[in-house]
Every structure is written in C-alpha cells, then in structure tokens.
Amino acid sequence: MPRKPSAADAPLRLDNQICFAVYSAAHAFNRVYKPLLDRLGLTYPQYLVMLVLWERDDVPVKDIGEKLFLDSGTLTPLLKRLEAAHLVKRTRSSEDERQVLIALTPQGHALKDKARSVPQSILAASDCSVSELVAMKDEIVALRDRLNAVIGE
Amino acid sequence: MPRKPSAADAPLRLDNQICFAVYSAAHAFNRVYKPLLDRLGLTYPQYLVMLVLWERDDVPVKDIGEKLFLDSGTLTPLLKRLEAAHLVKRTRSSEDERQVLIALTPQGHALKDKARSVPQSILAASDCSVSELVAMKDEIVALRDRLNAVIGE
DNA sequence: TCACATTTAATTGTTCGCAATTGAATGTGC
DNA sequence: GCACATTCAATTGCGAACAATTAAATGTGA
Secondary structure, three states: OOOOHHHHHHHHHHHHHHHHHHHHHHHHHHHHHHHHHHHOOOOOHHHHHHHHHHHHHOOOOOHHHHHHHHHHHHHHHHHHHHOOOOEEEEOOOOOOOOEEEEEOOOHHHHHHHHHHHHHHHHHOOOOHHHHHHHHHHHHHHHHHHHHHOOOOO | OOOOOHHHHHHHHHHHHHHHHHHHHHHHHHHEEEEEOOOOOOOHHHHHHHHHHOOOEEEEHHHHHHOOOOOOHHHHHHHHHHHEEEEEEEOOOOOOOOOOEEOOOOOHHHHHHOHHHHHHHHHHHHHHOOOHHHHHHHHHHHHHHHHHHHHHO
C-alpha cells in the first residue's frame, strides 16, 4: 500500500540533502569542464594538479596531495600519466630519497597560456556574477573545512 | 627565477576556483559519510540509490539515473552489487521488455530505519544551522541546474 | 507490413578515489 | 650505535563515473 509522505522521512528525502546538492554540482562542473579540458589533453583532476604546479613548481607529491586532499594512491598513477604526456618530470629528491619531486616540463609550462581561457568559460556557464560566485565559494570552503575538521579527530 | 604573483594569474589560482571548492567539499562529505554508511554496508552512491528507492519503489533504471544524474554505465554494476547484497531485486518489465525495474527487498525496506540516524550525524558534522544549510543547498542546486542547462544545448 | 529511428540496459575500456599494505629512507630515544 | 617508530611514495584491490558501443525492444512513417 502506498504511504503518504511522512514528515519523519523528510531528513531522508533526496532533495533535502545538501551533500547530494554538492555531489551533483561537482559532476555538473565536471561535465562542463570536459570539452574545455579535452582541448588541453587533461582530465579535471589532472587540471587541478597543473593548477597547483603553475603556482609553484618542483614540489613533492605530498604537498600536491595536501592542497588537493588526495593521497598517493590517486596521485601516483595520475602523475605517471602526466609524465607520459610530457607535462611533468618525476625525480627523487637527493636531500630526502623518500620524496618524489614533481617539476613542469617546458610543455607543462606552456600549457598554462592555453588554459587561461578556461576560467572565463566556466564563469559564463555558471551564469552568475563573480561576487555571487566568490561568496558561494567561501561558504562552501568553510563548510568543507568544518567537515574535514571532524574527520581529523 | 621566481615570479611574483601576477594579477593575470588570479583566475587560474586554485583557491579562486569555485569548482575546486565544490569538488573538495564533495570528497569531504564522502569521508564523513564513510564510517556512518559502513555500518549500513553501503557506499555513498549506493546510499543515494537507496534514498531514491525509499521514496518510490519499483522504478526503472532510467528514472534512478535521471534523479541522480547517472547513466547505466554507473548504475548497472552498482545495482548488481545492491542485488548481491539482497537489498534490491532487478526484474525486466513485462509491459516494456527494455526496462529493468528495481524493487526493494524486505531487507532493503528495513534498512531505511537504520539509516534514519545518518542525516542527523551529518548535520552535526556540518556544525551549521539547518536554515544556513538549506540556503546553501538551494544556491548550489540553482548553480548545478544552470550548469546542466549549458550542457544540454 | 516493413524499413527505419528511438529507447533502454548492458558492456568495454579508461580514469579517478580510497583503504590497506609494502618497502625504503629518515628520525628518535636509549 | 642500534632498535624502533615515522614518513613517503608505490602498489593492490574495489567501487564509482563516463564515453562509446552493442543489442534487444519498441515506436513511426510510408
């Protein structure tokens, strides 16, 4: 027998879940990015790694992982693919042989110029003012940091 | 030679990307959910499918996909795992043999009661008022829908 | 009716994402 | 100096996520 919607079920309703909003928005972003990044020969996570490296080059895997909240199980194969694409070089640090330093190749540096049009296209797809987006971003980052604080206890 | 931060690079800076905020928040949610869902024997995407089915049972794969923005390449193996866990049953529709209908088993129905504590735990981890979360959720959903609108053109 | 397009799941192959483990390098306390 | 713990990247195994293709069922137009 069909049950009428119960108030007790409200917390379990899909449309009431902020996590699903975030989850589905992440996928929507990914789908908007895909055609843009295809032209650069990058996936979205690879693009994030490149953003890190364009800010600061020659960093250990661990640093990239801390900035992107990813571990070596994700980054090691991803970085090997970037190396196979001649965008980065992986070399063991001579000071600390445990570390692997990731450095951009000339092609990796050059790709930055081709990437400059990407944020503009995303902004257009968002159909939203910059100030609104910045405000949303700050709220989402604050929420993320509160969630991450709970994990680390 | 180290370059000083250039204003022209601001759009490419990781911390300025709303997409990264959303992406990393989704992962943070997933990490908070993991221990809660482990007790139910579900992954987060499986939990989303169960949320859909707890609202309405006996639906074709396509309907689940439309609600969750997922395709059969993701859902078919996921639903087979839920079937292997005895939470759902997959049967071809007799009216339209192309469709596979997904129905909850008694265990699948029963799991709903065990899941009721999950949203409360997430709310606590968010460390945020319900009204703030609802406002954020609505903004994120609106953004997601604008992004999805761009894709479908 | 019959050729044709459309719809629906399933399948294949590639790339993430993470838990758990491994192994080498480094740091430490005695 | 030496046992011990810690750090770091790599590896393995599993579960998404999606593009592209396949195959079967259904719908449509002439």
